[in-house]
Amino acid sequence: MNVPALRSHNAALVLDLLRTAGEAGISRLELAERTGLTPQAVSKITARLRAEGLAAEAGHRASTGGKPRTVLRLVPSAGHAVGVHLDRDELTTLLTDLAGTVVALRRRPVDLGEGAGPVLDAVTEEVRALLTDGAAGGGGPTGAGESPGPALGPGPALGPGSAPGPGPALGPGPALGPGPALGPGPGPVLGPASTPAPAPVLGVGVAMPGPLDHHAGVPGRVTGFPSWDGYPVRDELARRLGLPVVLDKDTNAAALGLALGPESPGSFAYVHLGTGLGAGLVLGGAPLRGDRTGAGELGHQTVQLDGPPCGCGGRGCLEVLCLAAVARGELPEAARILGAGAANLVRLLDIDQVLLGGRVVLGAPEVFADGAREVLAGLGLPTPVAVASAPQAVAVGAAWLVLAPIFGQ
Amino acid sequence: MNVPALRSHNAALVLDLLRTAGEAGISRLELAERTGLTPQAVSKITARLRAEGLAAEAGHRASTGGKPRTVLRLVPSAGHAVGVHLDRDELTTLLTDLAGTVVALRRRPVDLGEGAGPVLDAVTEEVRALLTDGAAGGGGPTGAGESPGPALGPGPALGPGSAPGPGPALGPGPALGPGPALGPGPGPVLGPASTPAPAPVLGVGVAMPGPLDHHAGVPGRVTGFPSWDGYPVRDELARRLGLPVVLDKDTNAAALGLALGPESPGSFAYVHLGTGLGAGLVLGGAPLRGDRTGAGELGHQTVQLDGPPCGCGGRGCLEVLCLAAVARGELPEAARILGAGAANLVRLLDIDQVLLGGRVVLGAPEVFADGAREVLAGLGLPTPVAVASAPQAVAVGAAWLVLAPIFGQ
């Protein structure tokens, strides 16, 4: 790591603390404590962030006998990201601001079986529509002046992005390079930017079912739709939209979104029961992808030695047992089986929480949550179980694929 | 991260590359390529490392039409670590150099049931004996002059250690702080140190069964021996030996040692079948501990819904089924069950290799390896299965608990 990388690193550190502080904000001295940097260093860094339009002062704390601390906040409208959830039968596209708040949302049916070409046509249409229609207002509740809608196109790069590391591979297309920072630039530095430039769209995150090559942006095996295997989704979409594109598995994206959202525990599993059964794992705050983005293949865990055969070649796979129970209408039994799978995760990975999601779960959230809770309690595990209720959790997570690197995640 | 932390970080980066290069060594330009730093920066960093006695020049590569590259190597004898494996019925202590090579080894029976006091007496005795008897020679095959044996005692600190981060908690006792570096210091910088100071022992790593609080250095629950629960093993041992002590679960330590040893894949699971069944997980090169050091609890994975009851409150736990088969003398069946557990790991975590170890496995290594291999192959998983044959794998891993932070791991 060299000195510019150090600068990016610390800026991302501060930016992430601003993000997690949310609307409550955070003072310079708190930032210094949390980062381990000196107050003076934090002052310099936040001054740069304010000049770039990413942070703003927002009131003061009560005095404790001296000068009151100035509260700083992230300016969510300083950038936007597109999240695309490409499910087997539905396409969800949405636009979020820097804080991950959904600004605009579109949904339409789609059939992955039609093949990559027609489906990517649909994605392109939806994203274009989102960026022209949905681009009105949407500024956060900062009160520091509404910004105009996000501007389509590459635009200047935002924040730290040049540090070599395991971040998602962005590109080709317009790269998120070091370059000059976004916003009003180093011109008028005083206070909130008087005439903020249109906040650019930083990129497009795409979440798809099945394992894929996350770095190359190529699906590996979309079960049931072999025509997608190896299709260069990322490069093709980046070419069409003129924006950086990141690709990841649906459950991984959902887990990322939940990890960076509010009230996220350090380690948790997002268990998704929809047309299939999968999990997204977040360990110590970081999503676990695996070298082949294959991590989280919960559906084909053997939980019944010599049980009923599964299409994967195994026997007694969790997915088969669980979905069979669902098909029989025995939801409590399905919940019990799902609970056993969740308990295995909790014990193996020492995680703090289980989040359930997916269409089947959302059809009877309490049944599944209670069923899983009961299994865990029976094993003496106090791990809380909750339902991730937002139906667009995956699409929001897809947008976080773009946003996360800005915050050093 | 501040500037001194940056310096430590890059030094650790270079040191780790020197370590992995082993006896073959690595040139400055290769280091520059691999770290992303400029050749000049690498020159400065390696000059410091040579001045500290941690690295040395060792010959030249063949010329490719210009000045031949100078090969640099780690000086393994520049530091030593003690590894302690405290098993239920046996105590293994060993001394390694910086490269993790075992320099001296002691073994003796012990009974954890006697309680912490008497057992720690034994550990103290063994470590003292190791450091006085085993301290003769043992310098690596560097050919750069044999160093005298390791010197007991705190001595000056070695390498980077002040960076705040998730490294193992060392201490209290003599801290591995920033302080001046080990070796001849910035006096005579030319060539290999002419009269190297005795290489100090950097600390003691202890591996024990069962989950424990890794940061506090306190065992949580040593199954069958409740008298250990909550005993301050780390602090007590650090006080007696006057050395920093790090504590971890046995399987985690073994996995760490295997991860940092030669020929380690990026992600693997070390599956240990001895008096119990557990696993150490290494994902992307980093060991997974979990917040409560509970990760790797493979033994109580449910693989037979509604199967035979287990002492843990569950039914159909992998450990119960597997050990029952062993007790019946049906080793191939035990291997098949173990293979199913390993397959679950491979699929869930997208790992590259399965390493088997532990007393039961070592009693019939081929039976278990073949049995597990067969299960994986039947599921279409090409993941290689190997046996970690060294009986002191856990003790070596314990020593790596001390060494790993030096290399930024």
Add this chain to the structure above:
DNA sequence: TGCACTTTGGCAACAGCGTTGCTTAAGTGA
């Protein structure tokens, strides 16, 4: 009302990081 005290946060000088530009060292090949 006035003054001492506390706390925040910016300005300026500074040490030290990796980088850049250049030079020297040490080989190959015609």
Add this chain to the structure above:
DNA sequence: TCACTTAAGCAACGCTGTTGCCAAAGTGCA
């Protein structure tokens, strides 16, 4: 012998976070 190539050190430099100092903006007591 000489031109060329490659490796690696020296010196100057830009920029990082740090340190020392001081102004700003509050509280609290006389």
